Amino acid sequence: LGTMLVVFPFIVLLSLGASYAIAGSASEPVDRLINEVAAITDGRSLHRRLPSDLGSDELSRLGATLNDMIARLETSFGALRRFTADASHELKTPLTVLRADVERAMHPNAEGSEAMQALEEALQETARMSDLVDSLLTLARADEGRFDIHREPVELGAMVRDVYETAVILGEEAGIDVSMTVLEEGRIDGDARRLRQLFLNLVTNAIKYTSRGGKVELALSRRVGAEISFTVRDSGIGIAAGDLPYVFERFWRADRSRSRGGERTGFGLGLSISQWIAHAHGGRVTAQSRLGRGSVFTVILPLAPSDRAVQAASSTSDVDRVFTQS
Ligand SMILES: Nc1ncnc2c1ncn2[C@@H]1O[C@H](COP(=O)(O)OP(=O)(O)O)[C@@H](O)[C@H]1O
Numbered sequence: 001l002g003t004m005l006v007v008f009p010f011i012v013l014l015s016l017g018a019s020y021a022i023a024g025s026a027s028e029p030v031d032r033l034i035n036e037v038a039a040i041t042d043g044r045s046l047h048r049r050l051p052s053d054l055g056s057d058e059l060s061r062l063g064a065t066l067n068d069m070i071a072r073l074e075t076s077f078g079a080l081r082r083f084t085a086d087a088s089h090e091l092k093t094p095l096t097v098l099r100a101d102v103e104r105a106m107h108p109n110a111e112g113s114e115a116m117q118a119l120e121e122a123l124q125e126t127a128r129m130s131d132l133v134d135s136l137l138t139l140a141r142a143d144e145g146r147f148d149i150h151r152e153p154v155e156l157g158a159m160v161r162d163v164y165e166t167a168v169i170l171g172e173e174a175g176i177d178v179s180m181t182v183l184e185e186g187r188i189d190g191d192a193r194r195l196r197q198l199f200l201n202l203v204t205n206a207i208k209y210t211s212r213g214g215k216v217e218l219a220l221s222r223r224v225g226a227e228i229s230f231t232v233r234d235s236g237i238g239i240a241a242g243d244l245p246y247v248f249e250r251f252w253r254a255d256r257s258r259s260r261g262g263e264r265t266g267f268g269l270g271l272s273i274s275q276w277i278a279h280a281h282g283g284r285v286t287a288q289s290r291l292g293r294g295s296v297f298t299v300i301l302p303l304a305p306s307d308r309a310v311q312a313a314s315s316t317s318d319v320d321r322v323f324t325q326s
C-alpha cells in the first residue's frame with residue numbers, strides 16, 4: 001500500500017502529461033484545419049483546397065470530405081456568376097434598342113409616322129424584355145424549389161389538339177406544313193398552363209428552326225408503362241451531334257451570332273424551362289437530331305393513376321401503336 005501511495009501521484013502526473021500531449025497534438029491540426037476552411041470560404045478563395053496530409057488518418061479523411069464540399073461550392077458559385085452575367089447581357093441588348101427607339105421617336109425632326117413606328121418598335125422590345133424577365137423568374141423560382149405546380153386532371157388529347165391549331169396558324173405564316181400523325185387520349189395530373197407552355201415551346205422551336213417549305217409533325221401517343229409521349233418532329237436545320245448535349249442548358253443557342261442580326265431569335269431559355277416543367281411532372285424531354293436533316297423532341301410524362309387501368313386493359317394495341325409510330 002505504501003508503494004502504491006508513493007507511485008499513485010506519479011501515475012496521475014504521467015497520464016495527465018500524456019493526455020495533454022495527445023490533446024495538444026490533436027487540437028493543433030484541428031485549429032489549423034478550422035483556420036484554413038475559414039480562409040477558403042471567405043468567398044474569394046474557393047479555388048484553394050486543404051492540404052491532403054493533415055496528420056492523422058481521420059483528419060485527412062475529414063479534409064478530403066471538406067475539399068469535395070468546397071469543390072461543389074465553387075462549381076455552383078461559378079454557375080451562378082455565369083447565369084447573372086448572361087442574364088445581364090441579354091437584358092442589355094433590348095435596353096439599348098429600346099433607348100435608341102425612344103430617342104428616334106423624340107427627335108425634333110421625326111415625322112409623326114416615323115415617331116409612331118419607332119414607338120411601335122420600342123413596344124415590341126419591351127415585350128421581349130418582359131418575356132425574358134418572366135423566363136428568368138420562372139427559372140429562379142424553380143431553382144429555389146418553390147415553384148407552384150397547380151395539379152389538376154388534364155386531358156392531353158384536348159390540349160394537344162389546341163396546340164396543333166396554334167401550330168397550323170404559325171406554320172402558315174412561316175410556309176411550313178404542320179400535321180398531326182397520331183392523337184391518342186391520356187390524362188395527366190398536372191399544371192395545364194405549364195404543360196401548354198412546354199408543348200408550345202417545342203412547337204415554336206420546330207417552326208422557328210425549319211425553313212419555308214419544310215414540315216412539322218406532332219404526335220401524342222400512349223406508351224407501355226403508364227406513360228404518354230408528345231413528339232414534335234421537324235425537317236429543319238437540325239443540331240450538330242456535338243451541340244446536342246447542350247441544348248437544354250440555360251442561354252445556350254446553336255448560333256449566338258444569329259441573334260445579333262435583323263432576325264432576332266430567342267434567349268436560349270425555352271428548352272431549360274421545358275425540361276424543368278417535364279421534371280416537375282415526373283417526366284422528361286429528350287432530343288434527337290441530324291444537322292441539316294431535322295430534329296425530334298419528345299416529352300414523356302407519367303399518366304394519372306386514374307388513367308392507368310385503361311392502359312393495362314388495352315395494352316396489346318398500345319404495343320402495336322408504339323411500333324408503327326416509331
Ligand atoms: N427544333 C429545333 N431545330 C434546331 N435547333 C433547335 C431546335 N430546337 C432548339 N434548337 C436549338 O437549341 C437552342 C435552344 O433552344 P431554346 O432553349 O428553345 O432557345 P431559343 O429558341 O430561345 O433560342 C436554340 O437556340 C437552337 O439553336
Ligand SMILES: [Mg+2]
Pocket residue numbers: 201204205266268270271
Ligand atoms: Mg425556343
